[in-house]
Amino acid sequence: MRNKRRKRRFRRTDDEALDPIAAVANLFDFSLVFAVALMVALVTRYGMSEILSQEDFSMIKNPGKDNMEIITKKGDKVEKYRADSNEEAGGSKGKKIGTAYQLDNGEIIYIPD
Known part of the structure; x- marks a missing residue:
C-alpha cells in the first residue's frame, strides 16, 4: 500500500507535462x-537602415569598379542596376571615359581619363 501512495504522489496531471510537442514550440x-535579432544586427552593421525608412534614397556600391551597383528606392519600390549588366543599357556595354563636374554657376566641366 505504501508503494501506491508514492506513485500517486509523483504522478503529474498537467497537460503541458504530458505534451511532447511543447518543447518543439519553444524552440x-x-x-x-x-x-x-540577426536581421536587425545585419541591417545596423552594414548601414542599410535607409531601406527600412520611408524616405527615397540612392546608394552606390563599389563606385568606379566593373561590378558597380546603383540601388534606388522610390516609395515602396526598390530597384537595382548593375553597371556591367547589358539588359537595361540597350544591349551595349560601356566603360568610364572621364569625369564631369558641375560648378556653382551651372557650368559643366568634363575631364577625360
Whole structure:
C-alpha cells in the first residue's frame, strides 16, 4: 500500500507535462526571435537602415569598379542596376571615359581619363 501512495504522489496531471510537442514550440519561438535579432544586427552593421525608412534614397556600391551597383528606392519600390549588366543599357556595354563636374554657376566641366 505504501508503494501506491508514492506513485500517486509523483504522478503529474498537467497537460503541458504530458505534451511532447511543447518543447518543439519553444524552440520555434526561440528561432523566430533569433532570426529577427540577426536581421536587425545585419541591417545596423552594414548601414542599410535607409531601406527600412520611408524616405527615397540612392546608394552606390563599389563606385568606379566593373561590378558597380546603383540601388534606388522610390516609395515602396526598390530597384537595382548593375553597371556591367547589358539588359537595361540597350544591349551595349560601356566603360568610364572621364569625369564631369558641375560648378556653382551651372557650368559643366568634363575631364577625360
